[in-house]
Amino acid sequence: MTRFFTAFIFLLNLTVYSQEKYHSYTFDVKPEEITSNTFSKDSVANAFVIYEKGNSYVDPEDFKLKSEVICKLKILNREAFNQATIEIPLYHNDKNSESVNKIEAKTYNLENGKMVVSKLSRKDIHEEDYNEHYKLVKFALPNIKEGSVITYSYELSLPFMFNYQPWDFQSDIPKLYSEYNTSIPANWHYHIKLIGGKKLSVNESKKIDNCLTTYNGGAADCLIAKYVMKDIPAFTEEEYMTTKSNYLARIEYELKTFQDFNGMKNNYAKTWETVDTELKKEKSIGRQLTKSLDVHEFLPDSIINETQQLKKAKGIYAFVQNNYTWNGKYSIYNDDLSVKDLIEEKTGNVSSINILLHNLMKASNIDVKPVILSTRNNGFITEIFPVISEFNYLMIQTNINGKSYFLDATGKYLAFGQIPYRCLNNKGRLLDFENGSSWINIEPMSKSFSMIDTHLIINENNQITGTIKKRATGYFGLPLKEHYFSNESNYIETLESTLPQVELTNYKALTKAKNSTFFQESYDVNYHTDKINGVIYLNPFLDKFTKENPFKLQERSYPIDFGFKQNYIYQFKINLGENYSLLEKPEDINIALPNGEGLLKFSSVYADNSIQLLLKFSLNSPIYPSEYYPYLKEIFKKLVDIQQNSIFVLKPNS
The missing domain is CATH 2.60.40.3140 (Immunoglobulin-like)
Incomplete structure (x- = not known):
């Protein structure tokens, strides 16, 4: 029978291939x-x-x-x-x-x-x-x-x-x-x-x-x-x-x-020396960057009189953020509006807003230089020779007390030193019209964390209640801040819709500044879980980091570009009270990506009639070559499986 089946498959494949004549x-x-x-x-x-x-x-x-x-x-x-x-x-x-x-x-x-x-x-x-x-x-x-x-x-x-x-x-x-x-x-x-x-x-x-x-x-x-x-x-x-x-x-x-x-x-291939000279003379870049401003016409005395450079720089940055609006247009040239026009109109393209930021910093004796780059949606930059048409974005870099910060005032919710996600595209060109331009790596200043801490208790009425505290830093916190501060009620409604088994009360946003480096929140929950013959089947992941595997291809020939390093931590604790004890728990899991480039760790312990659980998931590189694709696909598959199918079985003590 085995030989017959093998022969049948061979003939079937032969028939399929014989049908293909292209x-x-x-x-x-x-x-x-x-x-x-x-x-x-x-x-x-x-x-x-x-x-x-x-x-x-x-x-x-x-x-x-x-x-x-x-x-x-x-x-x-x-x-x-x-x-x-x-x-x-x-x-x-x-x-x-x-x-x-x-x-x-x-x-x-x-x-x-x-x-x-x-x-x-x-x-x-x-x-x-x-x-x-x-x-x-x-x-x-x-x-x-x-x-x-x-x-x-x-x-x-x-x-x-x-x-x-x-x-x-x-x-x-x-x-x-x-x-x-x-x-x-x-x-x-x-x-x-x-x-x-x-x-x-x-x-x-x-x-x-x-x-x-x-x-x-x-x-x-x-x-x-x-x-x-x-x-x-x-x-x-x-x-x-x-x-x-x-x-x-x-x-x-x-x-x-x-x-x-x-x-x-005619020589069309230019060197960076000639491009630097042209940009310096260009009326919508170089000449705008050298415009002198009287800070007293713009900034409040509290910022002007600040003696600490970092605090002054943060004040200037927040001032431009809050008083000028990006019109959504990309360009290294401020063709549509000069800095003077921006001051009057209060809105402009990315170049005009960040050139204003540059000039206010410079007028305040803060070391600052422009950086031109190409956004993620615009494509990579050619490095072996200058192709100025490939650049579509301008932000600035400032150096204060020996530390460098990238600044972009187009985003109302960006923290000081935070690069917009759209700009995380490998490299940019730092413009220095005195000493010559140079390549510079465009990298986030700090790591991004998403942390969830859940504390529950089974009370005397066999109800599961407790509190969830969440903290999202860096690029994880950015969309949350934008959603919450732009529409608080809609944010809470959306949160409730993602937690179908939970009754949510007493919501609190603990972050007050929309340009904070993090977003922190807490809320009380009443958790409705499955119960069969008095036995509780508890999935501890009330909130999930991801609900499906983003990687579905058989193979992938291009890099996996997250843009930034990612870290997830989920902590869970439940006090079973006097009426329940643990009957069964999921097995611990420990998986690592090759060369220490990532980790997935899931473990739980049962002691003093309480369950404590810890999930850690980290991606230690912002970009992975295509060779890592099967490993990333598998580790994300396991992450989804852990969150969906980890069940603690709790039995009644009576």
């Missing part, structure tokens, strides 16, 4: 690609790219960059019908615009054993404005069915050579084959970046003489390159990651130099 070497569609209805490389995929190819070159007629794109894609089920709607973004400014032409698209189906081809009609190609700089050309392929294979092709005409056309090897669906061919004249010299950490199957290049000529006899050689990736998995977003553009496998170009056919050379 030709990832050609744009042509074969009948077997339509009849194939599975994808063994990714069993949960709803669609995948069989073959795609791009070809970019400079047109010798008009010297515009042309980029040809072809794609063959398989639709496995109805969930992927949206893949048959294609959107092509086109950039434009006041002088030039990108365009697309030669659009062709076809849908291939089998009907009565014959291949039927449905072609895209020109009337089904639409254009719409997306924002002030982009429009979308959209079309939906006709006659889409489960099992359809679609093909489409188009040609882009791009007048902007500053950024050579990039290529995405990876997307939200798997790809069997992706190829990109480029022809770059020697006039243009680019930094070429392969992003995403995946390896190329083919990486070839060669030089072609005189590939581009002009009417007056000028000529340029071309670098011809071919890049190929195969069997590219779909990129699936999950919790605890920065923007996916940091990890998608793709190739990008940044122009270093351009030399025209008359020999004139």
